[in-house]
Amino acid sequence: AQSVAQPEDQVNVAEGNPLTVKCTYSVSGNPYLFWYVQYPNRGLQFLLKYITGDNLVKGSYGFEAEFNKSQTSFHLKKPSALVSDSALYFCAVRDLSSASKIIFGSGTRLSIRP
Amino acid sequence: EPEVTQTPSHQVTQMGQEVILRCVPISNHLYFYWYRQILGQKVEFLVSFYNNEISEKSEIFDDQFSVERPDGSNFTLKIRSTKLEDSAMYFCASRGAGGTETQYFGPGTRLLVL
Numbered sequence: 075a076q077s078v079a080q081p082e083d084q085v086n087v088a089e090g091n092p093l094t095v096k097c098t099y100s101v102s103g104n105p106y107l108f109w110y111v112q113y114p115n116r117g118l119q120f121l122l123k124y125i126t127g128d129n130l131v132k133g134s135y136g137f138e139a140e141f142n143k144s145q146t147s148f149h150l151k152k153p154s155a156l157v158s159d160s161a162l163y164f165c166a167v168r169d170l171s172s173a174s175k176i177i178f179g180s181g182t183r184l185s186i187r188p
Numbered sequence: 189e190p191e192v193t194q195t196p197s198h199q200v201t202q203m204g205q206e207v208i209l210r211c212v213p214i215s216n217h218l219y220f221y222w223y224r225q226i227l228g229q230k231v232e233f234l235v236s237f238y239n240n241e242i243s244e245k246s247e248i249f250d251d252q253f254s255v256e257r258p259d260g261s262n263f264t265l266k267i268r269s270t271k272l273e274d275s276a277m278y279f280c281a282s283r284g285a286g287g288t289e290t291q292y293f294g295p296g297t298r299l300l301v302l
Contacts, residue, residue, distance in 0.1 A: 106288065117279060117295035118231065125288045164231065175221065175233040175244060176291055
């Protein structure tokens with residue numbers, strides 16, 4: 075069965091510093107991986123996805139993620155954090171069933187201090 | 189940019205009452221989903237819907253739940269007799285026909301069962 079793990083419940087970063095939110099996955103076959111962000115009292119917004127190709131995927135709001143097959147990781151990164159990046163981040167994998175449901179990680183709360 | 193919309197944004201109901209949560213998926217999408225997020229927990233898959241029938245459902249989606257696409261635009265989730273533990277944020281999502289298509293989520297309906 076497909077699954078993702080986010081080992082950190084919370085990540086704290088100073089504004090202007092680089093940030094990394096970690097994610098590891100377990101899939102059979104080729105992984106379809108996603109990052110979503112949830113701002114307070116808001117829905118889930120798509121940030122980026124990896125399907126195939128270049129291991130470095132660029133997404134919205136200056137975020138990027140690096141797919142590493144040998145480490146089965148898909149860490150989310152940003153070179154310079156903004157206070158407005160503070161939110162809950164979910165790593166996810168697409169299930170390979172016909173319905174292709176999304177399986178989410180437990181989420182990581184990112185807090186950027188001024 | 190097209191987006192998934194959901195109504196109402198908040199719903200408060202008494203235990204045992206029926207509720208209907210409404211979603212308008214992105215217009216050219218063919219796959220529809222409901223997920224829920226109990227406060228402080230991860231996002232969980234409930235059901236997927238394609239070609240006017242349920243394609244997959246989770247163990248959470250018992251006989252108290254049903255989905256319907258009553259016309260060409262709406263996609264509804266009905267809970268027949270709500271329980272306290274149904275209190276959660278419910279997200280609708282949709283995606284296009286391609287195998288690598290992204291699921292886009294609505295803003296959610298926060299359901300509170302008293």
